[in-house]
Amino acid sequence: MADIVALDRPLDAFAEQAPPATRVRGYWQSVFYRLRHDPVTLVFASIVLLIVLAALFAPLIAPFDPYKESIVGRLKPFGWREHLLGTDELGRDMLSRLLYGGRISLSMGVVPVLIATLIGGMLGVIGGFAGGRVNTAIMRTMDVFYAFPSVLLAVAIAGAMGGGIGNGMLALTLVFTPPMCRVAETATTQVRALDYIEAARASGASTAAIIRYHVLGNVLGPVFIYASSLVSVAILLASGLSFLGLGVRPPTPDWGLMLSTLRQSIYVVPAVCAVPGVAIFITSICFNLVSDGLRAAMDVRM
Amino acid sequence: MAEVIALSPALDPRDRGGPLQPMLIARDLRKHFPVKGARGKSVQAVDGVSFTVRKGETLGIVGESGCGKTTLARLLLHLIVPDAGELIFDGEAVNAPDGLSVNALRRQVQMVFQDSYSSLNPRMPIRDSVAFGPFIQGREKPEARNIARDILAKVGLDPDLFGP
Amino acid sequence: MTYYILRRILYAIPIAFGVSVVCFSLVYIAPGDPLQTVMPPDATAETIAIVKHAYGFDRPLPVQFVIWLGRVLTGDFGMSIATRRPVFLEVTDALANTALLALFAAPIAFFTGYAMGVIAGCFPGRWLDRLVTGAAVTGVSLPNYWLGIVLVIVFAVQLMLLPATGMGPNGSTGFHIFEWSSARFLVLPVITLAMIPIGILSRTTRAAVAEVRNQDFVQTLRAKGLSEWAVTRHVLKNSLPQVMAVMGLQFGYLIGGSILVETVFTWPGSGFLLSKAIINRDVPVLQGTILTLSLVFVATNLVVDLLQSLVDPRIRRG
Numbered sequence: 001m002a003d004i005v006a007l008d009r010p011l012d013a014f015a016e017q018a019p020p021a022t023r024v025r026g027y028w029q030s031v032f033y034r035l036r037h038d039p040v041t042l043v044f045a046s047i048v049l050l051i052v053l054a055a056l057f058a059p060l061i062a063p064f065d066p067y068k069e070s071i072v073g074r075l076k077p078f079g080w081r082e083h084l085l086g087t088d089e090l091g092r093d094m095l096s097r098l099l100y101g102g103r104i105s106l107s108m109g110v111v112p113v114l115i116a117t118l119i120g121g122m123l124g125v126i127g128g129f130a131g132g133r134v135n136t137a138i139m140r141t142m143d144v145f146y147a148f149p150s151v152l153l154a155v156a157i158a159g160a161m162g163g164g165i166g167n168g169m170l171a172l173t174l175v176f177t178p179p180m181c182r183v184a185e186t187a188t189t190q191v192r193a194l195d196y197i198e199a200a201r202a203s204g205a206s207t208a209a210i211i212r213y214h215v216l217g218n219v220l221g222p223v224f225i226y227a228s229s230l231v232s233v234a235i236l237l238a239s240g241l242s243f244l245g246l247g248v249r250p251p252t253p254d255w256g257l258m259l260s261t262l263r264q265s266i267y268v269v270p271a272v273c274a275v276p277g278v279a280i281f282i283t284s285i286c287f288n289l290v291s292d293g294l295r296a297a298m299d300v301r302m
Numbered sequence: 303m304a305e306v307i308a309l310s311p312a313l314d315p316r317d318r319g320g321p322l323q324p325m326l327i328a329r330d331l332r333k334h335f336p337v338k339g340a341r342g343k344s345v346q347a348v349d350g351v352s353f354t355v356r357k358g359e360t361l362g363i364v365g366e367s368g369c370g371k372t373t374l375a376r377l378l379l380h381l382i383v384p385d386a387g388e389l390i391f392d393g394e395a396v397n398a399p400d401g402l403s404v405n406a407l408r409r410q411v412q413m414v415f416q417d418s419y420s421s422l423n424p425r426m427p428i429r430d431s432v433a434f435g436p437f438i439q440g441r442e443k444p445e446a447r448n449i450a451r452d453i454l455a456k457v458g459l460d461p462d463l464f465g466p
Numbered sequence: 467m468t469y470y471i472l473r474r475i476l477y478a479i480p481i482a483f484g485v486s487v488v489c490f491s492l493v494y495i496a497p498g499d500p501l502q503t504v505m506p507p508d509a510t511a512e513t514i515a516i517v518k519h520a521y522g523f524d525r526p527l528p529v530q531f532v533i534w535l536g537r538v539l540t541g542d543f544g545m546s547i548a549t550r551r552p553v554f555l556e557v558t559d560a561l562a563n564t565a566l567l568a569l570f571a572a573p574i575a576f577f578t579g580y581a582m583g584v585i586a587g588c589f590p591g592r593w594l595d596r597l598v599t600g601a602a603v604t605g606v607s608l609p610n611y612w613l614g615i616v617l618v619i620v621f622a623v624q625l626m627l628l629p630a631t632g633m634g635p636n637g638s639t640g641f642h643i644f645e646w647s648s649a650r651f652l653v654l655p656v657i658t659l660a661m662i663p664i665g666i667l668s669r670t671t672r673a674a675v676a677e678v679r680n681q682d683f684v685q686t687l688r689a690k691g692l693s694e695w696a697v698t699r700h701v702l703k704n705s706l707p708q709v710m711a712v713m714g715l716q717f718g719y720l721i722g723g724s725i726l727v728e729t730v731f732t733w734p735g736s737g738f739l740l741s742k743a744i745i746n747r748d749v750p751v752l753q754g755t756i757l758t759l760s761l762v763f764v765a766t767n768l769v770v771d772l773l774q775s776l777v778d779p780r781i782r783r784g
Binding site: 026027029195196198199200201202203204205209213214217218221 | 381404409411417434
């Protein structure tokens with residue numbers, strides 16, 4: 001018969017266990033490890049960093065004043081009198097306007113995603129965890145906004161409110177909150193059905209503790225991945241709004257707005273007119289690729 | 303008569319009721335789930351279940367899937383509240399005004415789940431998962447972690463392998 | 467099966483209702499007095515008073531909504547401030563032009579995107595896959611209005627092969643599809659519009675095909691002795707529902723999200739109407755266009771879901 005008291009003596013099985021092939025790591029540590037060994041993602045992440053830094057330090061780097069017009073130096077090609085990227089239709093230096101414009105374009109892309117992640121994520125976790133009527137109410141409300149194509153919704157809200165950078169950001173936040181909410185809700189509902197949640201409840205944990213220690217950690221992954229993929233879309237949408245005149249007002253530089261005002265001049269200096277679009281494209285694609293890399297690093301299958 | 307192997311009280315301070323006190327008595331447990339839509343009808347998952355488990359005994363409940371085994375297990379842990387009936391753990395009535403609180407019950411009764419893949423939080427080191435129980439019951443994190451290390455060592459798992 | 471169809475249609479009704487609420491409130495989030503936003507600036511005090519009473523601006527909000535809804539359901543979307551024509555007529559005329567673009571862009575985008583995705587999905591990891599994935603990411607990260615501008619620069623300005631803007635030498639009135647003199651105006655806008663759906667579709671198709679190929683039943687088929695081509699047919703059939711769903715969504719986007727491309731090419735569609743309405747602060751047109759476009763989007767999604775349930779029996783069972 002088994003001697004129950006024997007449990008007080010630890011089983012000496014340590015000797016039989018081989019030391020692990022890899023170091024024991026927490027989840028986030030392993031994510032960083034995978035990222036560090038992913039050269040493609042690192043390259044694009046550094047480009048993103050460069051773009052952000054360039055925009056941040058625009059006042060220090062820009063060779064000219066982005067607002068200074070010049071009647072005689074209008075629509076000049078690349079390299080004319082030290083204007084590396086030419087001048088626009090009012091004679092202003094393109095490079096400087098690009099750098100300053102980056103601040104607006106980047107913030108109009110990133111800020112709405114951040115706010116939408118916070119609000120949508122919170123609503124999604126609440127709905128997913130509460131289930132039942134609360135969840136249905138939240139998700140049906142989100143579904144109404146989902147019924148609009150994103151460009152249309154953004155244009156509708158920003159357009160009705162009269163444009164401007166604040167309204168534009170508000171419109172974009174409203175566009176991104178429903179999908180964020182849906183991602184968070186799906187993840188939370190999946191997690192909630194798993195046994196370890198019930199085990200936590202059986203240990204005596206309160207709802208708040210369960211959400212804090214078990215749900216958030218598992219939901220944060222998908223939410224973060226989705227948010228990072230939204231940033232590239234946000235930059236495109238934000239510059240699209242500016243292109244239509246619903247973003248900042250001239251003469252403030254912004255990539256979308258610059259494309260719009262330069263459109264008339266494509267017959268004169270086509271290359272210069274295309275430049276702001278290149279900036280948008282490069283920024284967007286780099287964010288996209290970094291987000292793909294993050295997904296690969298974070299999406300661990302057992 | 304089955305031989306009952308029990309720890310003598312002198313060896314186990316957790317035994318408050320004594321060797322003759324049954325570990326668990328379930329009396330007439332009942333849990334019905336209303337069927338959505340059909341008024342009045344309900345699924346009678348657990349309907350008047352009573353049993354006694356003495357100390358040192360193991361009770362096996364067998365049944366086809368859907369017969370209410372999991373619901374019964376959940377009732378025993380008070381993860382769901384029974385519609386009727388009572389539970390007596392080591393002599394104290396659970397969730398009764400002067401009996402054992404549900405929280406105290408949780409300190410002494412636990413469930414081992416069927417699906418091992420979903421039993422553990424994939425984002426938590428195993429040591430922390432084990433430490434979660436004591437932590438949520440009021441211990442400080444370092445203390446809970448030490449308890450976890452002890453338990454892991456006791457069952458033959460090297461604690462250093464299961465937590466940073 | 468009919469139960470599912472009924473349920474799906476029933477589900478669309480509160481969504482359409484919610485959409486109309488949002489559109490209704492657009493007038494109210496606009497700065498200024500809602501009454502002034504729907505009236506031309508030179509309206510006399512009399513006209514204002516008549517409109518105020520007829521539209522119920524002096525009544526509480528829910529009542530206003532009901533009045534507005536009643537008008538909308540009978541086709542009265544108000545009058546355009548800029549052109550003094552009924553908004554309903556403006557929107558339907560413009561929508562026809564957008565539909566023309568979508569009708570050409572959709573097949574091109576669907577076929578190209580699907581083909582690319584299938585190729586990439588069937589040869590995962592190889593250079594073909596990388597090429598397609600790279601093209602897809604590029605397509606999705608390009609601002610489509612910028613692509614339009616670049617295409618105009620290359621084909622209209624430099625090469626002078628295709629027209630830069632507009633819908634034909636006489637606008638939409640003299641448009642004959644089957645004559646090259648008109649049809650050449652379609653080329654650049656359609657290509658530009660198709661770009662993003664191609665990108666999205668190739669990514670989705672690739673993911674669906676790769677996922678289905680990894681499933682066990684594919685191995686069973688091979689073990690039974692089926693040729694690779696036959697196996698591929700099975701894989702394509704199984705990945706189709708997922709892809710169809712995205713195709714439907716993209717078609718909705720082609721109609722509802724065409725504003726940027728239409729603005730670049732001054733194509734007189736609903737998107738261009740919208741952008742003109744924004745510049746002119748023509749709120750009735752803004753509201754009417756958005757309402758129409760979003761309801762079209764809801765209807766498109768409904769049709770796509772129903773079609774999907776026909777193709778994928780699993781959905782019917784709920």
